[in-house]
Amino acid sequence: MPPTSSFSRRRFLSSTGLLFLIASVPGARAAEHSGTLPWKPFAALPPEPLPGGRWYVLTPDEARTVEAIVDRLIPADELSIGGKDAGCASFIDRQLAGSYGSSDRLYMQGPFVAGLPTQGYQGAETPVARYRDGLAALNKHAQAQFSGKNFFDLAAAEQDQALKDFEAGKVDYKPAAGFFNLVLQNTMEGFFADPIYGGNKDMAGWKFIGFPGARYDYRDYITAHNKPFPLPPLSIAGRPEWKTGDKAGGN
Amino acid sequence: MKKAALIAGLAAATVFGAKGFASDLFDRIEAGRYQAVLADCSACHTRPGGKPFAGGLPLQTPFGALVPPNITPDPETGIGSWSYADFRNALKTGIGKGGKRLYPAMPYPAYATMKDTDIADLWAYFQKVEPVTNHVVSNQLPFPFSIRASMIGWNWLNFSPKEFQPDPAKSAAWNRGAYLVNGAGHCGTCHTPKSLTGADKSGEFLRGGSLQSWYAPNLTGDPHKGLGSWSTDDIVSYLKTGANRFDIASGPMAEAITQSTSKWDDADLQAVAAYLKDIKSDGTPAPQPLAATDPAMAAGKAIYLDRCSACHNSTGAGQASLFATLAKAPVINSTDPTSLIRVVLQGSQAVATTARPTTPAMPSFGWNLGDADVANVLTYVRNSWGNAAPPVTPGQVKDLRAALKR
Structure with a gap:
């Protein structure tokens, strides 16, 4: 039977030949191991948290503004400490100091096209620039609305009003709603991320929701239905x- | 006609004779190769990834560094110019060619008990090893240890060469085991505690020794810190596959198993187990465990539940052939915690053998646990689930961490 399709034997051979050629290009970054699996003593990729006690990216005024915002987004109440005491602002500052703040690990060349809301931020600005710009705009809005006062000097209700204006986009600053959502997202991350990253002080966020933390073995408890998990968060x-609380034995 | 038959007969005899000799030599070389496996010569004399027997990595002794020499038959840099007598002397008296004194890092005190027939086989094998030109400067000891003649005094103090004498009151297997453990296997080189001069402490055979920042545990029948709770099958399985129902080998023993004991004949491993099971403990009773209310125990328990229990289980039971059992394990109950601290700090990879090639590994906790944390978690492990051993101090962890990072 003669071939009916245009996909001839000759074309098949030449195209698979090309595939072979590509697959056998030297320097393809595949490692081959034989015998025992490779292993090195002290091998570890530990997280490298920045030490606290200072601001890395935010200016002192910007930091005060962020602290005021996070304390309105997560106000202290009978359930937990507030966003400021939980360290959400220092979490945000340290994230901005790393690859997140500079978008180092994202594709940041054009074209920049407005995406769907589900696609997240699609613009050309880095989070550091968005914070700088957004915090300045928020302060300007506060000053315009509340007789020249900085945002962090406003009463709680006034701060809530300014934030609501931003959330609804009812200000003369086009990225206002996007900026509000950025800070809201980062504040929640700071409240619930591992404390080594600067927020979630004393695992307050985890205690609040009953999350056991960075654990990975529940075999002893998996059959204990309807009983609270006995170990504190980790x-x-x-x-x-x-x-031990003993100075000589502690470190 | 008669003459032709005679010539034909002679020719046949020559051929058969030569053939008989060749197969005899082949058997001897093969027997010698097995002796080299028993004695684990390559552990010291072969660099990882290097040519067999062409010289090894430096051994760090308490007295300084010694580099295992090239023992291939290369005439210039190996033992190609040695005679059988030189070779036999080196193994049985610690004196090499030309009267050169060996250091007892070469376990000649153990090899001295080997039978001449086994040493002759070993010699036959080493003459067939590929000669490699590799000049090794063995003696890198500082003065005064660098003076080889000082070994005359050492030998006088510590060495009385004596070939193995079987005990007629014991079984053939026991005697074979005793011959292997004391001789080629040189188990005591690591597992017997050492005196100030680095010799085996007399009367403390196989009661556990320290070397190169590891602790080689007690192999006597001690039920607490020795092999009392292991059956002969447990011992055989450990030596053959690197793992048994309790434990998985790591560190230098992992190497000894991969390169040596996993290749021993099963009958020889059974013999070793029979002999080890018959070595009496020193009779010291197990200590009392620390109270669970001790602050170090409470802190250690918290760390154990958070960092260890996922693999080793909250009851210390581990997981057969994957994660070592910690409850009632000899090495956990050893007085010297060096190996335990080391494994927690740097992690550990289990032995790879043909029977068990998986090499399950324990991660390093050195980055996550401080000195006091490591001390407390080990104190807890050493005093829970039937274990009882002296607490580990933060100072011990600090010192070993510094030594390992060097």
């Missing part, structure tokens, strides 16, 4: 019960 850095 950070990557450990938990207070690791320490």
